[in-house]
Amino acid sequence: MTETKRWKLEKNGKLNEAMLLEAAEILKAGGTVAFPTETVYGLGADATNKNAVAEIFHAKGRPQDNPLIAHVATKEQLLDLVEDVPDYVYKLIDTFSPGPITYVLTSNGSCAENVTAGLSTVGVRIPSHPVAIALLKTCNIPVAAPSANLSGKPSPTTANHVWEDLKGRIAGLVDGGPTGVGVESTVIDCTQAIPVILRPGGISREELEEVVGKVIVDPALASTDSTDKPKAPGMKYTHYAPEVPMWLLEGGSEKVQQVVEQLATKGERVGVLASRDTIEKIEGAEKISLGESLEDIAANLYEGLRRFKQGEVDIILCETYPEIGIGQAIMNRLQKAATKYIKE
Secondary structure, eight states: OOOEEEEEEEETTSOOOOHHHHHHHHTTTTTTTTEEEESSSSEEEEEEEEHHHHHHHHHTOOOTSOEEEOOSSHHHHTTEEOOOOHHHHHHHHHHOOSSSSSEEEEEOSOOOOOTTTTTTTEEOOOOOHHHHHHHHHHSSOOEOOOOOOOOOOOOSSSHHHHHHTTTTTTSEEOOOOOOOSSSEEEEEOOOSSSEEEEOOOOOOOOHHHHHHHEEOTTTTTOOTTTTTOOSTSSSSOOOOOSOOOOEOOSSHHHHHHHHHHHHHHTTTEEEEEEOHHHHOOOOOSSSEEEOOOEEEEEEHHHHHHSSBBBBTTTEEEEOOOOOOOOOOHHHHHHHHHEEEEEEE
């Protein structure tokens, strides 16, 4: 059991310099520190230190063949970790970084082999959260950082989520309040002539295509075949699962209400996770609203998944969403979290 330090922001929204230096020194010494990004909280360790990176896998209970993303503070630091960079990558960086996008490029060997899971490529991104940038600039090393949760659970969008999962398993937690985007970064394979989305996220396919033209979605994105070697986080294993089974339902509020009533006749306690409009139409269930817009739903999704607890409900019902913009990322996460998908 490790003593986990927790640093909180001052009233001006910044870490004081002593706290920032302490967190940075832990990272440079090979320790693990969780910190906020604009997407979710990340669990960081020195990406060049194999032993430090191993502590991430140990703390999370994460499969060793699941690659990590290296976080850096600047474009120059990103380019220092990779080689063979296509011209379109510079356009993407100039348009979307800092921000919720990860570039998978050929590694030049700077990152430890357990960051890349033995692949020839590495995923690198520049987060836009001011606390993340301040920490990365202070430690001045690339920081490998998957989501700061126990493997398989919903990703953390508040410091309390991290505390609940990893207190006593990591050296430190920078409490920066709730994150913004709510779903992880878009991961894009940039090793080919046409970029390929490996994981949908905070930057949509439509936004990418406005900058670089054609963008492909990897057909293996939804694969759970145990023989596949994932090229990016979130491609292979079950993720984002709440404590109780969750069913994903097409058909809107009418379908959700129908299933609520069917389950109620069997004595099942039902929770419903849906947009505000749907929630207002549902009766006979515990209800959590995710908000109105797709952006609201993305930001509130993991909090909603975590709020339904064992012993309170037996089954969660969640509606589906249009796969436009960030809706692509929402549906990707929901399909990975669901135990059953009922289509029309």
